[in-house]
Amino acid sequence: MRIATWNVNSVRARADRVVAWLERTGTDVLAIQETKCADDKFPYSVFEAAGYEVAHTGFHQWNGVAVLSRVGLADVEPAFPGQPGYGDEPAIEARALGATCDGVRIWSLYVPHGRSPDHPHYTYKLRWLEQLRTAAAAWHDADPQAQIALLGDWNVIPLDTDVYDVADFAGHTHVTPAEREAFFAFEQAGYTEVSRVHVPAEHTYTYWDYQQLAFPKNRGLRIDFAYASPALAARVEGVRIDREERKGKGASDHVPVILDLENR
């Protein structure tokens, strides 16, 4: 089985490109982030015509996450237990969606950006990651054999070698010790970040800004990751970062991360 995660930066602007990619790569399950649309504007029919079931949560033009599957889609949850809200009257945002696809519990995750280390969005980001880790630990404790995939745009640069020049991020989000600690805490919860295991090369990126020739100059960031529970990690045969997908007109600023699982 082939599963993947991709921040598509608007599903309506890129639906045809996503379908073409699904068919070209033979991907069975895709977690997508930043759909940037409300549920009633999601282009369901484009994906259904290609043979995929769709689960989506989106309230307006921001955030939005989905799971597409051609191997079954069940037990959809539009948020994780304890997921924090944001704002003066805290509201749950469309940043997490869970669904079970052929025995694998898939979570499509769009971690809050943080804006800047002195912004309320930053403390929200840390709280969000901590609550997700708490939920993920509980899932694993409840069933140590569960196959769980935490897939998405984590908005954290875990290592200095995950960015073209870490000095450019001094004073910014994504590289602070608290964010990195929150990211690596998933290891203590029993999860393994399998893209690092299979693609360990330094300066391997998943995102390049649209501005200032970032992609041709390879000024990118590695911020899209796949944490797997032990039972799922043992099943991962390979991981690929599809850098080709950043090329050409109409590309997202992120590229897909693909996991190949041993067939059961």
Add this chain to the structure above:
DNA sequence: ATGCCCAGAACCTCTGGA
């Protein structure tokens, strides 16, 4: 080469993204 911000809402220019 991959090419010098993009998408959405609204209809002008802001918000958010990193």
